[in-house]
Amino acid sequence: GAVVSQHPSWVICKSGTSVKIECRSLDFQATTMFWYRQFPKQSLMLMATSNEGSKATYEQGVEKDKFLINHASLTLSTLTVTSAHPEDSSFYICSARGGYGMAPYEQYFGPGTRLTVT
Amino acid sequence: KQEVTQIPAALSVPEGENLVLNCSFTDSAIYNLQWFRQDPGKGLTSLLLIQSSQREQTSGRLNASLDKSSGRSTLYIAASQPGDSATYLCAAPYSGGGADGLTFGKGTHLIIQP
Numbered sequence: 001g002a003v004v005s006q007h008p009s010w011v012i013c014k015s016g017t018s019v020k021i022e023c024r025s026l027d028f029q030a031t032t033m034f035w036y037r038q039f040p041k042q043s044l045m046l047m048a049t050s051n052e053g054s055k056a057t058y059e060q061g062v063e064k065d066k067f068l069i070n071h072a073s074l075t076l077s078t079l080t081v082t083s084a085h086p087e088d089s090s091f092y093i094c095s096a097r098g099g100y101g102m103a104p105y106e107q108y109f110g111p112g113t114r115l116t117v118t
Numbered sequence: 119k120q121e122v123t124q125i126p127a128a129l130s131v132p133e134g135e136n137l138v139l140n141c142s143f144t145d146s147a148i149y150n151l152q153w154f155r156q157d158p159g160k161g162l163t164s165l166l167l168i169q170s171s172q173r174e175q176t177s178g179r180l181n182a183s184l185d186k187s188s189g190r191s192t193l194y195i196a197a198s199q200p201g202d203s204a205t206y207l208c209a210a211p212y213s214g215g216g217a218d219g220l221t222f223g224k225g226t227h228l229i230i231q232p
Contacts, residue, residue: 034219044162046212046219059219093161095220103167105149105211107220112161 003027004096006110013084013117020080021113023094029074030096034107035067038091050077084117091115120145122210124223132231133200139193139226141208146186152220153182153193154207162207166193198230 003026013019023033031052036044048069049057056069066088068080077096081088091114095107121144131137143151150169154162166175166182168191174183181194195202205225212218 036219043207043222043224044209044220046221049219103150103169106164106167107152109154109162109164114159 002098002102002108004094004108004110006092006094006113008113009111010114011116013115015085015117016083018080018082019084019115020078021092021094021115023077023079023096023110025075025096025108028096028102028108029099030077031074031099032097033071033077034095034097035069035077035079036093036095038093038112044093047079081115084115086117089115089117120148120210120212120221122208122221122223124206124208124226126226127224128227128229130229130231131198133198135198137195137198137228139195139206139208139228141191141193141223143189143191143208143210143221145210146189148186148210150211151182151184151191152209153180153191154209156205156207156225158205165206200230200232203228203230 005024007022033050035047037047038044046059047062050069050071052071052074058064071077091112093112095109098106123142125140152167153165168175168184179196184191205227207225208223209220212221
């Protein structure tokens with residue numbers, strides 16, 4: 001149980017285009033999902049917190065107009081990188097916080113999406 | 119704001135040794151602490167979650183302890199194997215409590231020599 005999927009697993013796009021990444025909790029409902037970013041040889045950094053039915057909360061330094069987050073259902077959150085540039089190339093990982101009956105506040109991570117902007 | 123530090127940054131040992139990886143955090147008002155494993159180019163594998171009410175958790179050859187008062191956690195790996203080679207990440211809640219995202223340490227890059 002507690003499986004989180006991401007799609008796509010990797011994507012290459014041209015500079016200036018937009019890319020959407022999906023994060024799904026497959027066997028549980030997640031009112032809260034998180035988006036992280038990992039640059040090469042660095043650790044994960046929290047980008048934003050996504051709550052179902054409300055606006056995402058972005059961490060300092062993360063442009064909300066560039067990284068659009070939508071959490072329209074209890075099992076799906078999407079991250080859209082708008083007008084992508086090479087410096088946006090990174091590994092994007094989502095997590096979902098478990099709900100009723102699950103370990104309190106444990107986060108379950110997706111497999112990640114590797115974005116390369118050319 | 120939570121800060122997480124991991125020591126050592128890298129470790130290379132022959133197989134069979136028992137290992138201790140260290141993690142420290144600045145905000146002790148945490149609800150839990152998680153240890154993860156990350157293989158090169160891959161996502162995270164959750165190893166152990168310790169709730170704040172617990173002192174330790176065990177899974178197979180892994181044992182993680184938590185001391186909130188001192189802001190420390192350790193991951194103990196018994197009888198290490200080459201397959202244990204990976205980066206090990208410690209993560210604590212971002213702003214204390216447990217409701218927020220996780221702050222990750224920079225990890226310990228572990229190599230187990232056959």
